[in-house]
Amino acid sequence: MVYIWADANFYRPITMQRANLPLSYPMTARRFLEKHGLLDAQEYQRRLIEQGNPDAVSVQYPLSELRYRDMGTGQNVLLITVDGLNYSRFEKQMPALAGFAEQNISFTRHMSSGNTTDNGIFGLFYGISPSYMDGILSTRTPAALITALNQQGYQLGLFSSDGFTSPLYRQALLSDFSMPSVRTQSDEQTATQWINWLDATHKKITAGSRGSLSMVLTLTTAISRHLHGNIAGRQAMSMTRSTACSMHCVILANWTIRW
Template identity: 35%
Template sequence: MILVETPRRKLVTQLVNWGHWFTLLNIVIAIIIAAIYILNSPAPGTPLGTLYLFTNWFSHIGFLTFFGFVILILPMCYWVQNAKVVKVTASVTAAIALALLAFDALLYNKYGVHLSFGSANLIRDEAQTALAEFGWQQWGFLFLLFVVWLSFQLIVANALWKRIERLQKRKLGLPITTFFVTCFVASHAMHVWADANLYQPIVRQDDMFPLSYPAKAKTLLAKYNLLDIEDYQQRKELQFNQNITGIAYPSEPIYCPVDSANKVAILILMDGDLPASLPGLMRVENNFGVNSSTDNAISSVVYGLPELYHNALKGYTPILFDLPQTQGLNVSVYLNKESNKDASWSDFKQSWQDFKLGLNSGTSNLSVGFIDSEQLTELLAQNVVNEYKIMLSTFANNTNFSQSLMTNFSVNHSISNREDLAPTALRLLGCNAPAKAYSTGTSLTHANTSDYVVSTKGNRVMLFTPTNRFEVLSNGNVRAYDLQTGEEVFNQVDVNLLSQAIKKLSRFSAKQKN
């Protein structure tokens, strides 16, 4: 018995084969468009994170495009008997879908959100503004652009249709399918592992692409008792994003007067520790400093913010300098080494002779000097100690991160750190604006409401209490050390305290792209 393929069956086979090749071409185009998401997102920073990025990029965009084919185009290949209608409909659908993908990519680039009901109000407001500015030329250009794009899809659809038999002989279906399936499985497997370990280079990519719902360790591993859910929840609560690309500095407007009669000096000794005693100065206990470089230490002093924000702060003038100067006070800064190249406050820098003269003569209201031991001796004349409110500290790198601090005024903090110096200076100058608007520190002249200080060093959150130092890694793991011995201890971690400290650190982070 000879079975002859009917014309209808032959047409369906050709349409389905054509649909697969048409979809493959549009997958490639969609992947190219999706590169916009990657180019406008922080780099993973690790080989594993980069591997996940590429596997997720190819597999997720490929899956979305193929899913669109299965839902919208494949049924037509069986139901519609006119090949031309199928090709035209598929071309229009592909042109609209890829245009929406490009629009979503541009929306993500500008606002860090995807097309969704949640972003509808933002899109509506932006559309109203854009439409109000559009003339007939802009509308004509957009229409022409879409016509060109649609024409490209129609040309491609017809070209593939004419060559479908030749393409089928290449037998590329299996290797292409294997590649995308391998990327899909690998990306989800890596994400399950990363989610279980809160591995930031992978986890922070969760919302990079639209309609992305990667497999989670909580739902997969915990179901089979392969994950300690309590430990996971604790680490997830302490998870911290170290990649700050935007900053709200200050976090709110600052309105406060300063008194021209007040004089403040911040002196940082950069080549050793302070003498055991200095005339007129008192030593402050439990003061800490955390920075991975001299530049970061300097920035922590002048901005009153931890290392986490220093890259984002480039170009911002420190409130410590800007606020007094705009109200007519004389501000002078001296660096004994040109280690900090931040041009945003270079206008405040002075030569050693000018800085010393301003301090000794009392003509400078705020003097911030990063000096050596010999220069310290020249500055601490009795008239300076009597006339200025002085904060004298060091950049010494001790194993327990303690920093020597001496003042000639009463300190009401049981524990303090380097970020407290800027708000203290502004308070001493007469500014009563809340320090939380521009610093993670607080004024040393006011009683602190918490018994800890928090800062960052590299990818670690550093929290100090009077007895312990806690280090929180980016994946939420916590290690505790005794301040006296420096040895690791295994005390019960106060998750609420650490979570509160992390929220305090995050206060100046502008809304980031997800």
């Protein structure tokens, strides 16, 4: 009875014990509770998406405290993700970016961690298998990459065409940030927002203020000409690009830019 209540109410101190008891098959009664008006199925599914499976085991992530040999070179980091872009058609759909890749470093053996958007994003930022995603969602644990950028004084700019609507962003990856309400917009609008922010921030840096930039853009379609033209106009001193892909490419590019 206790497990039935814990399962319906996402009380993880009890539900997580399932993995610690061999040959244990705890009883749930979701259909019974729903039939008698004691469980809202839609609300349960919403919480399931946002918080992960209540049976998810606890995840120790990262395994140890982040330590840095030094503060690095302070290069600016630009990470662009494009949903629904198939790598096999990459050169035809985005010729400008394909040409950019040929002139820079391209990591073609960097594979995506899954065929869905969230699985690919999870592997890119967290560096672990998506099988741990429910545990990460339940503890609202941000990615070590984001934590490291914050600890090293990076100014983080976040831009998204879908408003970072996925619970992965809002419940875990970017849980340390105050996120605005979900609002969708065109990829062109997203790119323009990024460019305006980049120009304003660059002026502050050149005026004497210190700090490196870390930028995350999530797009829904390919707009290589709009992005590539503005990136090239920044007169970057060094740029590297890596491609992460699987059969259904989710992660398109990871650029490092230094003025």
